[in-house]
Amino acid sequence: MFTLILSFAVSAFVVIVFKYLNATRKPPILGIYQQRNKGYWLKFIFMYVLLTVKRLINEGKRLWAVEVGQSSNGTEQVHKYDSNLEQKYIFGDHPKAVDAVYFNGLSKDGSAVVCGLARRPNHYCDAFLYLKCDGEDLLLSPNLPDTHLEQTESEQGEYSVQGIKITNFMPMRTWKLSYTGEMKSKSNPDKHVKVEVSLTWSAAWAPFNYDAHMSPSSMAGDLAREPWSREYFTLLEKLHQTHYEQMGYIGGIAVIDGKEHSLDMPCLRDRSFGPLREWRNFHRYVYHFMFLENGDCMAVGSVSEPTVLSHLTIGYLCKKADQSVLPVDFCDFHLYQHAENEILPKDYGFVFKSGCKSYAVKVKVNDEDTFYIGKDRVAKFYERWCSVEVNGIRGWACVEWHYNNVRNCHKK
Numbered sequence: 001m002f003t004l005i006l007s008f009a010v011s012a013f014v015v016i017v018f019k020y021l022n023a024t025r026k027p028p029i030l031g032i033y034q035q036r037n038k039g040y041w042l043k044f045i046f047m048y049v050l051l052t053v054k055r056l057i058n059e060g061k062r063l064w065a066v067e068v069g070q071s072s073n074g075t076e077q078v079h080k081y082d083s084n085l086e087q088k089y090i091f092g093d094h095p096k097a098v099d100a101v102y103f104n105g106l107s108k109d110g111s112a113v114v115c116g117l118a119r120r121p122n123h124y125c126d127a128f129l130y131l132k133c134d135g136e137d138l139l140l141s142p143n144l145p146d147t148h149l150e151q152t153e154s155e156q157g158e159y160s161v162q163g164i165k166i167t168n169f170m171p172m173r174t175w176k177l178s179y180t181g182e183m184k185s186k187s188n189p190d191k192h193v194k195v196e197v198s199l200t201w202s203a204a205w206a207p208f209n210y211d212a213h214m215s216p217s218s219m220a221g222d223l224a225r226e227p228w229s230r231e232y233f234t235l236l237e238k239l240h241q242t243h244y245e246q247m248g249y250i251g252g253i254a255v256i257d258g259k260e261h262s263l264d265m266p267c268l269r270d271r272s273f274g275p276l277r278e279w280r281n282f283h284r285y286v287y288h289f290m291f292l293e294n295g296d297c298m299a300v301g302s303v304s305e306p307t308v309l310s311h312l313t314i315g316y317l318c319k320k321a322d323q324s325v326l327p328v329d330f331c332d333f334h335l336y337q338h339a340e341n342e343i344l345p346k347d348y349g350f351v352f353k354s355g356c357k358s359y360a361v362k363v364k365v366n367d368e369d370t371f372y373i374g375k376d377r378v379a380k381f382y383e384r385w386c387s388v389e390v391n392g393i394r395g396w397a398c399v400e401w402h403y404n405n406v407r408n409c410h411k412k
Contacts, residue, residue: 008146029336032283034142034225034310043224060213079174082207085244088157091121098241098277100126101159101166103177104289105250105267106385106398110366111137113199113250113263114383114398115177116147117159117166118277118373123151125161126373129179130383131197133254133261138367139183139195145371172246173216175201175269186369199252201269205297205318205325205365211243215327228308236308239281241274242246243379247297247318247325266291268299279379285402286334287314287351290388292395295320300328300361301353302335311335317354326355335374342403344368344382362389372405380405 012345025109026035085274089099100118100302114130127149129141141164143149151163159166163181168174179197184190226232250267254261257352268289287301315328331352339345351358388396 022256026309030340032167032304032306032310033334033336034227036225043228044220047223048216048222051214051219055212055216066282076169081216082209083171083220084208085242085271086168086206092275094275095121096278097121097275099273100271101175102196102270102272103175103250103267104270104381104398104400105265106289106291106396107263107265108293108396110385110396111261111263111265112138112385112398113177113265113267115164115166115179117161117164118344121157123156123259124375125149125151127161127164129164129183129197130369131179131183131195131254133256133263136256136261137188138186138369139193140186140189140369141179142182142192142370144184146377147373148375155280169200172207173203177250179203192222193257193388195257196255199253199254199263201248201250201251202246202268203246203269204266205247207244207246208299208316208327209242210314211242211244213316213325213327214314215329216330218327218331220313222309225311230249231335231352232308238277239276239308241272243270243272243279245270245299245316247299266297268297279374280304280406282342282379282402283404284337285308286333286335287386288361288397288399290361290390290395290397292390292393295394296393298354298359298390298392299330300333300350302331302333304335315352315354317359319355324355329353339401344384344401359390363399364388365399378404378406380408 014369028034062081063266065080077203089241098118098120102116103113105113110132111134112130114134117125117127119125128144131139151161163179165178165264167176168175172355177199179195181195182192184192184193231358246269248267248269249265251264254263283306285301285303290298297318303312303314304310306355313328313331317326331350333350338348351360364387365384366386367381371381373379380403384399386399386402388397411412
């Protein structure tokens with residue numbers, strides 16, 4: 001009997017090994033999004049262990065720096081490493097380097113502030129501002145839908161261009177956002193109004209650093225789908241950028257044609273920098289910034305940069321109850337299932353997991369606008385303001401949909 005069982009086990013093992021060795025590779029979905037293929041689980045386990053160990057080492061270094069007095073405790077004061085991240089990025093001789101700051105805030109009553117400013121070499125910026133106050137029409141910075149702007153001599157080296165000015169007041173705690181100039185009405189682009197904005201962004205949660213805080217299981221699964229080679233990892237390192245985000249609140253005054261409006265809303269702050277940002281390399285991304293009535297905030301999305309990661313799940317959950325910031329471990333929002341043809345849905349949903357809990361998200365779009373990044377409009381963005389419901393809790397969201405626009409970049 002034992003011999004029969006052993007023989008059956010050996011035969012089954014041989015069949016499994018044979019099928020594994022002769023398995024045909026599944027092609028990428030739509031020619032872009034890689035699927036699980038032979039060796040996926042071995043690659044997953046290897047990468048999961050590597051990323052987990054790396055995360056433990058990084059956390060250990062932070063704790064050791066506090067223990068030996070090389071840094072503050074990270075609560076009452078800002079950890080030295082995090083403070084250093086807030087310094088301006090030096091471009092050097094990298095022609096496509098970037099140093100970007102971004103704010104995205106939205107209130108329950110529909111007031112909104114969305115502002116991005118990316119410093120680029122040779123004193124150019126990709127910059128824009130959206131502003132909505134107290135039921136007024138949505139206002140756009142006059143350069144929109146284009147964002148490619150040239151700095152004046154006095155603006156060079158700063159997060160400043162054509163009336164938009166962003167200043168770090170206290171690292172990882174407070175930033176200032178101001179604007180002085182004209183803006184145009186979305187419903188009537190020929191109508192321009194005089195606007196003065198003075199806002200202060202304040203942190204409410206710890207920063208989420210994508211280099212250190214992403215879920216090892218989610219990241220390992222996304223990396224394991226890709227074909228590996230020495231060239232692949234070299235390119236992965238070459239395209240790396242430092243990227244961190246932080247949830248907080250933004251408030252202040254906006255004066256529109258002499259009428260004063262008070263603003264106070266939850267708001268995300270985003271910072272990214274590195275020696276190479278080439279928008280042509282990105283195929284698509286969708287990123288949800290959600291703010292709930294119970295005080296929780298979350299950012300959840302998917303990115304496709306086919307040269308290195310055809311599908312990457314990104315995001316985190318900020319819980320008001322204990323001030324924790326937890327990475328997204330899983331999300332079933334697959335880009336190929338959502339508007340690959342650029343016909344965007346007005347009503348959709350998805351599920352993500354974070355902190356051993358599942359969250360069902362319903363999204364309903366209320367308004368949107370479109371803009372471009374790059375001198376030749378190589379990237380197209382849909383900024384969409386939405387109502388959301390997460391596990392039955394209502395909220396509001398701004399969702400950014402990005403598409404590669406290289407095929408259409410000659411069209412103005």
